[in-house]
Structures are given as C-alpha cells and as structure tokens.
Amino acid sequence: MGGNLPRFPARLVRGLAAAVCALSLGACASVGQYTWVDDLPDAAVPANPKEYVISPGDMIQVRVYNQEGMSVRTRVRPDGKISLPFLYDVEAAGYTPSALAQQLQTRLKEYVNLPVVTVSLDEARASQISVLGEVTHPGTFPIDGNTGVLQALALAGGLTDYAKKDRIFVVRSTPSPLRIRFTFQKLAQVEGRALRFRLQPGDIVVVE
Numbered sequence: 001m002g003g004n005l006p007r008f009p010a011r012l013v014r015g016l017a018a019a020v021c022a023l024s025l026g027a028c029a030s031v032g033q034y035t036w037v038d039d040l041p042d043a044a045v046p047a048n049p050k051e052y053v054i055s056p057g058d059m060i061q062v063r064v065y066n067q068e069g070m071s072v073r074t075r076v077r078p079d080g081k082i083s084l085p086f087l088y089d090v091e092a093a094g095y096t097p098s099a100l101a102q103q104l105q106t107r108l109k110e111y112v113n114l115p116v117v118t119v120s121l122d123e124a125r126a127s128q129i130s131v132l133g134e135v136t137h138p139g140t141f142p143i144d145g146n147t148g149v150l151q152a153l154a155l156a157g158g159l160t161d162y163a164k165k166d167r168i169f170v171v172r173s174t175p176s177p178l179r180i181r182f183t184f185q186k187l188a189q190v191e192g193r194a195l196r197f198r199l200q201p202g203d204i205v206v207v208e
C-alpha cells in the first residue's frame with residue numbers, strides 16, 4: 001500500500017500538478033485540452049459500477065466455446081492491448097470483462113459461427129493512483145476496481161478552500177494520453193456518468 005505524501009505548500013503543489021499535466025499531455029495553458037466525462041465512450045464508463053474494469057498488467061482468461069485454439073490466458077500489455085488468434089491486437093484496458101467478451105463475440109463472427117466468448121480476471125495488478133493539487137493530503141493511494149474520483153478525493157482528505165470545484169481532472173496515459181474533466185457537483189450526484197467512472201492504475205487526479 002502506498003503511504004500518503006506529506007502536505008506541501010500550496011504553491012509547490014499547484015506547480016507539481018501543472019508539471020504533471022504538461023508532461024502527460026504536452027501543454028496545459030489555462031484549462032487546456034480535455035474531454036468531459038460525459039463525452040467518453042460507453043466502455044470507459046461501465047453501467048455497472050461493481051464490475052471490475054480491466055487494467056494494464058492484469059492477467060485475463062479469454063475462452064471461446066468449442067474453440068480451444070482461440071482461447072488464451074494472457075496479460076494486458078502496458079499499451080492496454082492483448083494479442084488474440086485471428087484478431088491480433090485487441091484493446092482490453094478500460095473495458096469490463098463482460099463488455100470485452102461482447103466486443104470479441106462481435107468480431108469473431110467473421111471466423112466462427114455464433115461464437116460464445118467469456119472473459120474472466122485471473123490475476124489483478126496491484127493498483128495505485130496519485131491525487132495532486134488542491135486537496136488536503138496529496139499522495140499516492142491504493143485502489144480497487146470500484147474506486148471512483150469521489151472516493152479518490154476522500155482518500156486525499158477532500159478539497160481545500162482554494163479548489164476550483166469545476167476543475168477536477170483525471171490524467172490517463174494509457175492506452176492513449178487523455179485528460180478527463182469533472183465537476184464536484186456532478187460527482188456528488190446520486191447517479192450519472194461522473195459517478196460511474198472508475199479509475200485505472202496509474203491515473204493521476206489533479207484538482208486545480
């Protein structure tokens with residue numbers, strides 16, 4: 001488990017957050033480029049928040065019924081992909097096992113008559129995320145497959161008095177650099193895409 005970092009001066013923390021944003025996405029003048037969580041593909045915001053989201057480093061089992069040659073046990077690569085017979089490189093990170101199975105079933109119809117695919121998690125990678133910026137205790141924290149942005153903010157002790165509640169971002173480096181924007185108002189609602197969003201290992205939550 002990662003230990004909490006000591007409380008740094010606000011100026012230093014803001015500078016570190018800006019540096020992380022610049023390194024991850026190239027530039028961050030003002031608010032910078034971002035994607036609202038409501039504009040993400042459905043696969044990135046699973047409808048069932050209790051279902052595990054596959055991450056780089058996970059070991060997963062892909063079974064194709066009555067097709068042993070297509071069934072594999074494989075680890076998700078750092079780029080978020082896995083290699084499968086016939087389909088070659090397939091995006092796996094960011095999908096729930098059931099969503100990935102559905103996608104594979106659709107793609108395998110070209111090769112198999114009425115394919116039935118199941119995907120299961122064999123071994124989960126140890127998962128951590130970082131929370132930086134205007135939070136009470138910036139640091140690195142362990143997460144599980146059900147950790148959302150609101151829970152990450154709680155792990156960091158909540159927002160400071162200087163936090164901009166409409167400038168909460170998740171910086172994600174895989175499978176491609178992405179900066180996802182949230183507002184605290186939507187995170188605090190009882191339902192919605194912001195609340196359903198699940199963090200992945202290596203994500204960085206930045207509060208401006």
